Amino acid sequence: MPERNIEFGKFGARGLKGHEAVARRLDALAGFVATPVTARRGLLARLHYLTRTDHAREAAREAGLTVTDRTLKAWLDGRRSPNRRNLERIETAYRTVRRHNVARYLLARLNREGRGTRVEFHPLNQSQVDRPRQRVITYRTLNVRHWDRIVEAWVAQDDAALDEAWISDAVVDLGSEWGQYEYVSNVGFAA
Incomplete structure (x- = not known):
């Protein structure tokens, strides 16, 4: 895909891949036991x-x-x-x-009978990037209607499939600026 970041963080930007943030959020929604297994x-x-x-x-x-x-x-x-x-x-x-x-x-x-779920994209952290190299990236929201491939890849714990599903089923719908949201500081949604 064209706007994939090749050298993320080269100038000091910090964040995580969007699919990793989605996996964390889905893990939180799954409600795992909080007490560690060692106890x-x-x-x-x-x-x-x-x-x-x-x-x-x-x-x-x-x-x-x-x-x-x-x-x-x-x-x-x-x-x-x-x-x-x-x-x-x-x-x-x-x-x-x-x-x-x-x-x-x-x-x-998440699918809500075809209505989808509102997803918040929190932009990556550019506080360590020199001022002339910073980009204007704003907070965005998007209604994601198709979660099937995303949840399937999360269940299978397949990072590559989750990344592909997240980019093609959600992030690309942000329009021509979708490459700016490949890395984020957080992705928020509720189910």
Whole structure:
């Protein structure tokens, strides 16, 4: 695509890719457990989420949590604690299963039966850029009506697909200035 930034930050601009900001916002909307997995309460919350039904157990196994039922029971009863590698697997499986479970709900809320969701684009931070090199970039809003590919890429945790979907389904609709919003300080929307 033509206006892709090749050397972002060369003159001191700061920000993050728009699709990364969208992924963060979708993660916030997914409502992950706030307590870290290293705390007993956080570990139990994740394990209960991953083991409450047979469907959840199967999804956890597909997501990479491949321990025996006996080991899971020992963790839940507090007789044993998972090692660091298993804690990482539990966290990864939990986030994967949670994303998959809330995707349909989020998609319905974001698409709103074709009405879409209002998205706020907060421009990148140019405070460290020399005055003659600064561009005039304003705060913009846009109503994004098609979230299917964006949410699908978020669920799959595919950054390249999320970037492509975000640019082609949302940012390009900003008009000829869309390249200025490839990097942002924040992207805001609610569902």
